[in-house]
Amino acid sequence: MYMKRHFFILHGCLVLVFVSLMAPVAWAKVRIDAIDLKAFSIPLEKQFKTSKGSSSTCYGIFVLIHASDTQNTNRKFTALGSILPRTLVTNESKSDAWSGAVAMRRILIGRTLNDGDLAGDMTLVEDWLDHLDTLAQGQKLTWQNPPTKPRQLRATLSGFDMALLDLVGQVYEKPIADLFEDGNERKTIFRSAATYNATASQKKLAIAAAKLHTDYPAIRIKIGLDFEKDLKRLTATAESIVQSSKPDRVIWVDVNQAWKEAAASLDHLEQIANALIAVGYTQPFLCEQPTSEKDMQALANVTHAIRQWPTQKTMPIKIMADEAIWTLDDIKQVHALDAADMVNIKIQKAGGIVHAMKMGRYLYEHAPHVEIYIGGLVMTDIGAWANIQLCFALPRLDYQTSGAPRRNFPGNPATHPIKYVTGRQLTRPIVHGLGTGLDLQHVQPYITKTH
Template identity: 25%
Template sequence: MNIQSIETFRMAVPLKKPFKTALRTVTVAEAIYVKITCDNQITGWGEAPPTHVITGESLLSIEYAIQSILKPAILGKTLLNREKLFQTIQQCLAGNTSAKAAVDMAIYDCLGQKCRLPLYQLLGGYRSKLETDYTVSINEPNEMATDAGKYMADGFNILKIKVGKDTIEKDIQRIQAIRDEVGPSPVIRLDANQGWTVNEAVYAIRRMEDLNLGIELIEQPVSAHDIEGLKKVSQQTLIPIMADESVFSIFDARRVIETRSADMINIKLMKSGGIHQALKINKLAESFGIPCMVGSMIETKLGITAAAHFAASQKNITHFDFDAPLMLSSDPVKGGVIFDKNFITLSEDYGLGVQSVKID
């Protein structure tokens, strides 16, 4: 079962509404799709979105990394020696985690088909259904409250609120307006995307605790590289803190865990370099009793399908952030995971279960 060809395609799908965070505003979901064909005619698919402000990658850099470096390194290699294959992917170039992830998930798609199993079963098979949150992007408090109410009416019980822009007082107004709109029942989690300083984060979180806003957790309150600051925030507040941009690799995860700088870790395939490395991060976290979330960038259903199969396969992954395809104006992927409002069901088709992809 050798790799016969590796093709890349550009994809662009407009969002229904601009998606705003403390780091950027997105109006179009762009991606590089990867298609791997093996000599037994099994084909696997992968996706890599350019997320300059997090991974440092662009469409051009992803294309170059795959076609000029990864492809020559693995073309003709057998998928049956997968440990060696994934080692080659990691070692043939530094960084470029999204490019690696796209190739990684396409390989796993092929392996699942070869074994005649859905990928989540090949990886562990812990569950076949997930509940995703829905993200409220940063806007004025009234608009965010209206959006939150709409998502609740659409059937979502968990809301992920973007903060970290403007002032702390404005962020608190946003959360108060949303809580007033949706009531006490929905789960609310926050994502500051590195938008606060250490002192601002401690102040903001303590204010939210005093106001009893019912916050489940807070993602990446401070700069990704400020592990000491992340630790200070975790130690001086009660709401659980989740590391996101601070953790790309298993080495990052080890540093965060050993220093007790966060209570949870958000694993994203586009940061880790794919499923193979993501499994290692989760197992390390699990050995220390640290639960994980699996999230995504602004991706189409292709990338989300791979992330959902990984997340569903592991007991230690307890939180799921897979709403990105619901933000898009169209779906270029036939097959893959099945969305029913807030619930995601994994197909019993082999591999990722992708039947076809519409390439412009």
């Protein structure tokens, strides 16, 4: 505020009048000043195998957004995202993800949040992500098996989605989950299952099924390499569950498209149902993506046929769409064809939390009978924090295995490692933004490239 003096002549007298004027208010904005990209490759302590392949390292790109308040130079932010390209999951090569990230970085530098209008800034971030998505669809890819449009560079987009939401959360002093109002009543979540490799022996699975923590309602097993061996592995697991102190534990298999066709899938599932019922197993049996992701109708055919089986009353089988799910349009197709009882939403395939939320909201509103599972891939606690935020934000959540401590590494790159509160329980995040920063000192030996 300042005072402006005006002089007037009134009846021959000089009168000094002070007029109070309010100076124009310059509203604060938060500007993106710089974005660092750090490619990394961190070795796994134990190799992870599925029917599609194996992993011995966790690789990707850390995205670090540096931003500042335009009115208060002491108010600075560093936001974090994690790009996890996987040729067998997101159909992204490391080189394509890097090129895409460099291009996306250029678009965002210099952009500003309004800082004072959360709804407006969330809309702004969605607009920015749409711009990045458009860039991704136009990007020339070098990978020999690129995904069809609009599925290009989804993991790359998701890394920037994470970092932008982390920034908004820090600016408004809210965890990412609280930036959305859909899941505010959810105070705790549990990890739904422990996952075992496609090569885990029947003996190992039988022991695990009996001794897993009681908080795990299910045991999740990768299958698809050899059906005869898989049948023995599953039968041994079922026998162990029936004889254990937790006979209501659920068997959950991830076929990873290995059975390909509907006919083969129905044949294998019938043999599994007969074998498991024969040893006394009467709990639900969850089956993840038995058919090719490119044939949603085949998945629907399996789902519809199984619902008519008389064994459903004894051991109900639920079919889950996994690899077939990329976008909201895929979710709508599942609904239109009634193709699955469950869907697996992966942040890296959806293109980030914002897109995953749209998918979850659609199912909640239009297909409430379809259960929602939040899955993941090989990642560190940094990627897992994004999954935790999504789990607490969604209007509905039935299963999750991706929001959990990741300890298959020589160390932890997160400044705030994920920890169970008790058993396998996690409580609603309270740290602003993503929930963690990047431990630069720890990850430095694993950084392979920077920009």
